[in-house]
Amino acid sequence: METASLSNMIVLAFALDPLDIVVLATYFAVVVLAGIWSMRRVRNAEDYFIGGRRFGKFFMAFTNFGATVSSDGPILVADQTFRSGFSGIWINLFWIILTPYTWMRALWFRRLRYVTDADFFEDRYESRTLATMFSVFAAVYFSVLISVGLTAMGDSIVGILSLHDSFQGVDSHSLFLLVLCVTVTLTLVYGVCGGLTAAIITDFIQSLFMIFLSVVLIPLAYVQCSGMAGIRQSIPDHLWDMFGSAQASAYTWYSVIALVFLALAGLSATPGNMLVNAAKDERSAQIGVVVGLFVKRFCTLAWAIVGLLAIVLLHQSEVAKNQVYGVMTMRILAPLGLGLIGLVIAGLLGALMSTADTMMVAAGATVTQNIYKPFLAPARSDRHYVRVGRVVSAIVILLAACIALNMRDVLEQFKLTLSLQLVFGPVVWLGMFWRRANAKAAMATVVLSAIVLFVVPKLVCYTSLATDPRYLVETRKAQVTYRSQVATPYDVQRGLASRVGETFSFTEEGPSVPVYFTALQIDEKGRASGAGFLRIGIVLFSMMGVPVGQFSVAALNTLDVVFSIVFPFVVMYAVSRMTRPQSKQQLNRFFARMLTPVTSKSQTEDREKLAHNIERFDEMRSRHLFPNSDWVIEKPDKFTGYGLLIVCGIAALFIGLVWFITVIGRG
Incomplete structure (x- = not known):
């Protein structure tokens, strides 16, 4: 070329x-x-x-x-x-x-x-x-x-x-x-x-x-x-x-559900909302x-x-x-x-x-x-x-x-764009509906999530752990057998049958990926090492005795997603519980916005209506699904x-x- x-x-x-x-x-x-x-x-x-x-x-x-x-x-x-x-x-x-x-x-x-x-x-x-x-x-x-x-x-x-x-x-x-x-x-x-x-x-x-x-x-x-x-x-x-x-597939029903929850956990913090x-x-x-x-x-x-x-x-x-x-x-x-x-x-x-x-x-x-x-x-x-x-x-x-x-x-x-959102996702989700969510908890969530989900997993790739044979294993290549298949031109093309219409059986081998790293690289001497990111969640599940090495690719990815979602939400909720919420005046001002409809009237009228609702926020509790709790969710x-x-x-x-x-x- x-x-x-x-x-x-x-x-x-x-x-x-x-x-x-x-x-x-x-x-x-x-x-x-x-x-x-x-x-x-x-x-x-x-x-x-x-x-x-x-x-x-x-x-x-x-x-x-x-x-x-x-x-x-x-x-x-x-x-x-x-x-x-x-x-x-x-x-x-x-x-x-x-x-x-x-x-x-x-x-x-x-x-x-x-x-x-x-x-x-x-x-x-x-x-x-x-x-x-x-x-x-x-x-x-x-x-x-x-x-x-x-x-x-x-x-x-x-x-x-x-x-x-x-x-x-x-x-x-x-x-x-x-x-x-x-x-x-x-x-x-x-x-x-x-x-x-x-x-x-x-x-x-x-x-x-x-x-x-x-x-x-x-x-x-x-x-x-x-x-x-x-x-x-x-x-x-x-x-x-x-x-x-x-x-044999990366698109099982449970991996699709995991993908949905991964996106949902971070969508509230997607820049551009x-x-x-x-x-x-x-x-x-x-x-x-x-x-x-x-x-x-x-x-x-x-x-x-x-x-x-x-x-x-x-x-x-x-x-x-x-x-x-x-x-x-x-x-x-x-x-x-x-x-x-x-x-x-x-x-x-x-x-x-x-x-x-x-x-x-x-x-x-x-x-x-x-x-x-x-x-x-x-x-x-x-x-x-x-x-x-x-x-x-x-x-x-x-x-x-x-x-x-x-x-x-x-x-x-x-995939990187979906994962990045998890750093701020819980901060926005809980901030929009829970009065106890506060700045200290938000800061702790952002910092810890960034460190645990991105910084540490990347830095580990430059340590001796990346060359430890125990962490260089790959998932087993699962096999699925399809019996009594009628050959199509696609099957003949792949060498599974000699002619169209022939009855045959074949075994499909699923993909294999690294268990503990997102990728493996081979140097000029043929030595393998972990690359991309360390799967922190998979390492923790392995330490708890979960046989992660026997999982299929779809199951392994689903387990990894579960940890990535749960960790930042647990941090945000726990730290919010242990610290004081923002001032009542500030919270009333914010949640009055969430409860004040936006109509096509002039912006001046909209500002006046919003100011009125801020001053009388306590009167709006009847519109909450849970009026006697810290959760502000409108009916x-x-x-x-x-x-x-x-x-x-x-x-x-x-x-x-x-x-x-x-x-x-x-x-």
């Missing part, structure tokens, strides 16, 4: 089909113009960071769809279903179980009325130190989160371009660098200039591209597979399982967020179907990691022309940028409002803070590009209660639809 210079790569890009170039050029022009137009509407910091709190249900739906659907979605789901069967859909579909939380989250965080997530720590815990620590965490978190999409999008577009005649012989790293440069430049231009307003407007445009990206391959690939008969003939029944086997404050009222926030996420669920199903169709059309040995979508695109769409390749590339770019723009603006807001403004420049104009926010946003997207360039592992980057009104039931019903129906598809697939 030859290494091409960036200038040569740009010249090569113009060798794409003319229609593809026209589509991409039009897309780029619209995105840049949206940023310039939005820049002229920014009058103050609130306009830039949260769009002036003026968006209704329609735009909130599209911005939440765009912000939560990054390019790692289609790439990761298609890749996992291609390699693991239909159960691979759970790498993304597990979020459907959290839909009820999403309905309530929009209500809670819109009522808090903050500009940034870090404002929560300063208001609830009266701690600027906690707010500062969270601001630093948010900048790092956003960089890692954006890098997941950058890596996935880059790998997939590289898969498309590498199959194009113009890019034959060009090494993948150079292609990846070109895609990265174009994406970062575009995102900087419109996101940094226009702030959240530009992000929301372009998210609407890019959401349309993403919906197109999700469905365009399915009908064409379905025809190439010779319809349902060809699909059933080519895909073995066990690959249609909704959950994988406990012995306060973006719901761009909505003009709480109902716009709730409906917009949930509608956007249900659209995403249908896209997730479409991505999984693409992965399954790829089993019929592609050989696993021919497809590199994370390039299933790209290879399918070239195989299905390239012969048609019509600018479809350009549309798919635009869709992948849009999927990434619709997340990156929102995240980097949120990071800029958090760092500017909670570090720069209070500590470095407390009395400057709004225009000055907007400029600083733009600089911080630019730094975050550039840091994300560096992470993507060096890490290049979508699945591990995704849901009819809109929230019925809405929650409807949301749960739709989520259940969707899971039923997924199950029904597996039944159809088996025939």
